[in-house]
Amino acid sequence: MTDLDAVVHGASELVVGPAESGRDVETVADGAVAVVDGTVAAVGPTDEVTREYPPANADRAVDAAGRAVLPGFVDPHTHGLFAGDRSDEFAAKLRGTSYQDILAEGGGILRTVRAVRAADEATLLSNLLGHLDTMLAHGTTTVEVKSGYGLDAETELRMLRVIDRADEAHPVDVVPTFMGAHAVPEGRDADDYVEEVVQEQLPAVESQGVAEFCDVFCEEGVFSVAQSRRVLEAGAKAGLTPKVHAEELAHIGGTQLAAEVGATSADHLLHATEADIDALVEAGVTPVLLPGTAFGLGAEYADAQAFLDAGAPVAVATDFNPNCHSHSVGFAMALSCVVMRMTPAEALVAGTRNAALALDRADGRGTLCEGAPGDLLVLDAPTHVHVPYQYGTNVVDTVLTDGRLVAEGGSTTYQ
Ligand SMILES: N=CN[C@@H](CCC(=O)O)C(=O)O
Numbered sequence: 001m002t003d004l005d006a007v008v009h010g011a012s013e014l015v016v017g018p019a020e021s022g023r024d025v026e027t028v029a030d031g032a033v034a035v036v037d038g039t040v041a042a043v044g045p046t047d048e049v050t051r052e053y054p055p056a057n058a059d060r061a062v063d064a065a066g067r068a069v070l071p072g073f074v075d076p077h078t079h080g081l082f083a084g085d086r087s088d089e090f091a092a093k094l095r096g097t098s099y100q101d102i103l104a105e106g107g108g109i110l111r112t113v114r115a116v117r118a119a120d121e122a123t124l125l126s127n128l129l130g131h132l133d134t135m136l137a138h139g140t141t142t143v144e145v146k147s148g149y150g151l152d153a154e155t156e157l158r159m160l161r162v163i164d165r166a167d168e169a170h171p172v173d174v175v176p177t178f179m180g181a182h183a184v185p186e187g188r189d190a191d192d193y194v195e196e197v198v199q200e201q202l203p204a205v206e207s208q209g210v211a212e213f214c215d216v217f218c219e220e221g222v223f224s225v226a227q228s229r230r231v232l233e234a235g236a237k238a239g240l241t242p243k244v245h246a247e248e249l250a251h252i253g254g255t256q257l258a259a260e261v262g263a264t265s266a267d268h269l270l271h272a273t274e275a276d277i278d279a280l281v282e283a284g285v286t287p288v289l290l291p292g293t294a295f296g297l298g299a300e301y302a303d304a305q306a307f308l309d310a311g312a313p314v315a316v317a318t319d320f321n322p323n324c325h326s327h328s329v330g331f332a333m334a335l336s337c338v339v340m341r342m343t344p345a346e347a348l349v350a351g352t353r354n355a356a357l358a359l360d361r362a363d364g365r366g367t368l369c370e371g372a373p374g375d376l377l378v379l380d381a382p383t384h385v386h387v388p389y390q391y392g393t394n395v396v397d398t399v400l401t402d403g404r405l406v407a408e409g410g411s412t413t414y415q
């Protein structure tokens with residue numbers, strides 16, 4: 001027996017997914033979508049879809065009433081599990097203190113590490129679930145969450161366990177990434193710590209089966225290309241797919257490394273060169289741009305146009321973390337348009353289908369094509385353009401995951 005979970009109909013604009021060019025979106029006017037057993041069963045004009053799937057027969061019928069319907073947002077880069085408060089660093093950065101200075105003085109990531117080590121599992125879980133609620137109300141239906149605020153086997157595993165429990169408990173689909181190589185712990189030598197990650201942390205993560213990706217902060221003054229390669233190759237042997245934080249604060253070669261190790265994504269890329277971009281495209285690595293981070297740091301932005309012109313499937317993410325406290329993919333899309341000069345359609349594809357590529361999801365996620373997960377949004381606006389156009393406003397009204405209503409009017413509704 002199949003179950004007609006939901007029929008959403010009467011959309012002024014139903015965004016199915018990227019158009020063939022990859023730089024535009026395919027839309028249906030007066031569109032509808034039917035979700036059966038958690039999966040999109042039909043999309044098309046309202047009269048056709050509702051003839052086959054009458055709203056009266058659905059567990060949930062939603063009259064979009066002239067508003068836009070989009071695929072749920074996918075956020076492929078966050079450090080969304082943390083404890084403590086770093087708002088004072090925001091103020092210090094505004095007065096001119098650099099991110100690196102804060103880190104060198106034991107602040108930044110290292111400060112969050114101290115707070116996370118001191119937090120119990122229940123506190124961490126409650127923190128993460130709270131952030132997931134906010135993300136969901138802003139339209140995120142799939143999110144990647146990294147460990148990396150433990151920097152020892154015990155705390156890294158605690159973080160990954162919490163990420164797994166949050167995935168079980170929450171309607172947002174949570175993708176776990178191990179990032180033991182997020183910073184060098186205080187008082188430790190980087191080479192020595194890399195060996196701890198490889199010989200102690202990775203085997204523990206592998207034995208618990210609690211992570212899908214392995215990420216590393218390949219950055220001047222953090223982990224060199226050689227150290228990052230060591231971690232990513234050991235991660236791959238442990239069954240974890242590589243991801244790389246590359247060329248964020250300086251250009252040191254993380255992008256070429258991402259291409260060499262066949263990473264799923266290379267992220268940040270503020271200082272990537274033309275040769276780097278070509279290498280990523282050649283190797284099929286998805287570039288993930290994080291304009292919210294550049295915004296918060298007052299830094300230069302990645303050259304989105306160069307990536308788009310090279311034919312790269314540009315993805316955007318929030319990089320939600322204590323240094324970039326934005327839960328909103330819509331805000332990242334607004335910055336993508338206003339600052340990186342992407343079109344609203346390019347920004348939407350970047351925050352949906354391409355973001356799913358950055359998480360190796362080949363199940364149609366980030367689109368509303370037949371067979372895709374029934375994760376979708378009804379905006380309080382007539383077209384997708386309103387997501388970046390109404391920057392600073394949450395234009396997401398209704399959220400369904402797997403065809404189930406989970407948020408409405410800015411609040412979650414699941415139990
Ligand atoms: N750059 C490294 N990691 C994070 C920042 C984490 C933090 O400052 O706590 C990022 O991607 O922006």
Ligand SMILES: [Zn+2]
Pocket residue numbers: 077078079245319
């Ligand atoms: Zn990051």
